[in-house]
Amino acid sequence: MTEPRWQTVAYKRRALLALLVLGQTTFGVWLLSHSLSMTQQGWPAVLLVVLFSILFTWIGLGFWTAVFGFAMLRRGGDPHSLSRRFSGCAGAGSFKGRLALVMPVCHEPVQRSLGNLQAVYQELEDKGWHNQLDVYVLSDSQDPEVWLEEQATCAELSAGMAAGNRLFYRRRRVNLNFKSGNIADFLRRWGARYRYMVVLDADSLLTASAIEKLVQLMEQRPRAGIIQTAPRLVRADTRFARLQQFANRCYGRIHSAGLAAIQLGDANYWGHNAIIRVAPFMAHCGLRKLRGWGLFRGPILSHDYLESALMGRAGFEVWLEPAIAGSYEESPPTLGDDLIRDRRWCRGNLQHLVPLLTMTKLRFAHRLALLTGILAYLASPLWLAFLALSGYLAMAGTPVSQPLPGLIGVSSTGWNLAGACLIGLTVTTLLGPRILALVDQCLARRERLFGGRWRMAASTVIETLISLILAPIRMIAHSGHVAGAVVNSSLRWQGQNRTGAGGLEEALQHFARPALVCAGVLILIQWFSPNLTLWALPVTIPVLIAPLLTVWLAGKRTGQQMVIPEQASPVPVIARASMDHPQNNRLPSLSWFEQTVLSPRYHCWRQRQPGPSGGSKQRVLNALVNQCAAQGPDALTSSQISLLCDHPKAMQSLHLKAWQSEPDSPWGRALARLSLNLSPIQTATHTHRNQPEHSPWIGVAS
Template structure:
């Protein structure tokens, strides 16, 4: 069977996933079997068993990705053959640049677009691109500010266009489709940008060249990394996220091949097939699909179009939420959107791999309540006399193995940088990179359990009408007061204290196994406050901790949003949403 056969690659990858999953389950069973398995322990086993496919998938993606990153002369071309055939220079086709807006601070949105347009002009390709500012802004004051800021921009860039919808039907997906249906004419491709997206002219031209090199391509999604940030929270979070996504996306692209992902922005799409196949109808209950991007990718795949990932970082950036409250609210919206996928499995014409991608997106969030439930069941099991015969050493090994698989993409990304001196130099050297990695690992050990509990709480309320809404996104750096953090996170803290007390009453070894999880819950409020504190942020920046290559590059701007004070929501927090 040819080496490029999708069937062979996916079969080999499935065997790797199955082997890793089997190892994880065997370790857990060996820890639970001595003394017999109680009813609560069977429930724990079921919870962890349902999370095991995601952990195994993460580890397999990481292993494959790391091998490619270390051995391939050009890892991106190794998983995207059209990249090697792409021709440099101005493109033949015309591409629309679609920027979706909704109550955005235009002083932060327009400068990167000015730089992009000027750069395309310098490459002799300005006449090959059409910029569209697609607004869904509804608030009258925000509309007035938006239009006032855009007028001089349009005067300086006569080929740019601005359109605002009176009604934001279908949210961002509806915004884009409206532009395709009513405004785009001669464009062959369109490139989607969020309000916080930054792409370089070279990255944009490369995406167009890849599309022109392969007429089968419907979507090419480039990897997206975090813009240099001043605030501690996004600085630490995106340092690890970047490493993990590089390994994950490379490994995933190897076996998914033409059935890749779409993340909604920093991607290029072919106009005609997207217009024909990616219109999203309301769900059976009349609601609109929130997490539209994966569904659009699956629709194009089902129609026979290739969707590929370009796992290259250069020239493709976005801003991450500036503080923990915005991050948690974004996660809730994503979780609500991903849970909608349960209604889509019976859509006619969908491929088996498309259904697998939707299931994978569901598992990404469904794992959170399963982990939380397993922890609660473990405490209940111990308090009711169960687990007396459990070898704590074997249990610790099983927990460690599961955690290593869960975080394998990030660890693989860290290993790549430490093993490649030239890449490490872009981070200021191995020592500087290791300091950033250590700080991020400590941060994530506290943050990940908190994030999982918050997702679990939200998903538990979702069937009873809890909805995150679709509101303006706060992108501005800000501090968080102790009062605000306490009002938002006191349930997480109480749950952490109760669980810690329960495990402490059992044994020191039980407490030691639980603390890596419960500590993040107990410290939720200070974690929220300190990671938004300008003093900690300044301390990290001054020492170059968790600095990215873009930040260290000569003259690279650090993202420091100076937006007006955001509208306040319940509990005194800015009301977040997403594009």
């Protein structure tokens, strides 16, 4: 019997999912309509039912996806996944093409992010991949103190590689179209050299076995355009990150399995920890700027979902393969950092409304993915509107003598049966995936990886309680993100905080205003309808204590209460990334720019040397050199320093002038600081200020 096409299987699974979700929503709407009292009829009640149906469909989709994942894991995995269908095939060993390992960065912690890249490359080098692999660091950093360190660190990494000429550093001087523009710039210049590229984020880690498996599947499935792994969260140092990590490792297994089972070859690309077939990606996945107004004008921030949709439109498959182990990333260390990242994602996801409505020939699954991405953030203002409308109906239709509003299942005469059933259905829908995840871990005999059955259950209870406390905070914050996107408020694109910290002052900057608004709302509720104050507390108290809660969650974890599998079975690539950071050759008393000017032996120019400058540009460079030589680096802006650093001849001229400067000048004082960090022999060599031929300028690598 021939194997059924995956499209047919996918249609059947999606039809079943739709039937289950819509059936549950219909039942929930029926219960809600029967729980509303006669005094609560009219347009507010109709609007409440509409909001409820949207939100209940949303949470029902997550619940039944988890059920699908649980069912697939119980049968030993999805037989239609690429990992199962090609599990015994050898493809990577016979791979004769070239592979690019690409890491876009933008103002990231340099030593940490490039330490991750070093760990991944060393694993591949140990497996003998260095002859088929090129590594690219694609920088959008504009601060010269950051990108000079990136260049210097890449030079150190290159020197330590078996094939040192396989690492390339490229910094864009003009940051067009954010990360997608950075990748596009790489592909225009060098994409034709490679059959596949593996895209990493600054916090990504992939084992050599995972990359080999991705290449193998690509070789065996020519119609696969993108294969996405399901990254596990690791290296959590704060309480907040630890909670996120436990949730990902304990519950994420059934969610990713369910998502993969429903999407099959119509999955989504998540922007990192994935392999891409370069030729069709270059041909079909270019992103045009939006030509609308406000939010819907300019480059698309969230490029990944749209790129997978374009790949699918071109006839290529996109697969999510959670069975591929060895894919890791990190969680934002604090709640504030998590919400800052969500602000970018919110704006990018809302921009998907334009291609969702205007782009032709997209597959239905990819349209649905774009829609769910939009709803992921619209759900928060919808929940807020639902709660506000519920409170209005309770105040308008509930007598003062009634202790609790009939809307939520309790009336003056006792329990409203329909409302009570609705509460039970809602709780089951929200908490059911966690229960299924615990059952799955126990049935798979994986509970020991989480410290045993009882510790895993206790960790789940703690994580669930804190998630419930954080839910109102996220709702308020995401509602603000949506409002900011709608009015097109300014958004700064910058690197993420990866290492924690953050005190009360920073927390107050994030949450003081929402806390004050929430306090005002609570006072009004107590003033006009004191019977509702009790029901408002679960929503308002978390927002009121958000600054203190954020500071506590940002603290370093104490002990190992929440155990994850990587603790029971350490992964070499994680251990290597945690211990072996690239050597940092920055001298402690000098900035990177001062060090580059005075002692370029610590810095290797890896970018293409610009052509000869003439005319007005040369006059500008000469003026900057003279100004910097006379007044020091503080006299220049970051963009002016970057302009100098991009022109080696100008830097050489500045180097000679700096070494001939007077002792009491800015560069003279910098030279004094430099001498404190050099050995006596180096100091003797460098003190020939009036003999420039002894300077340590090393030239420019073209």
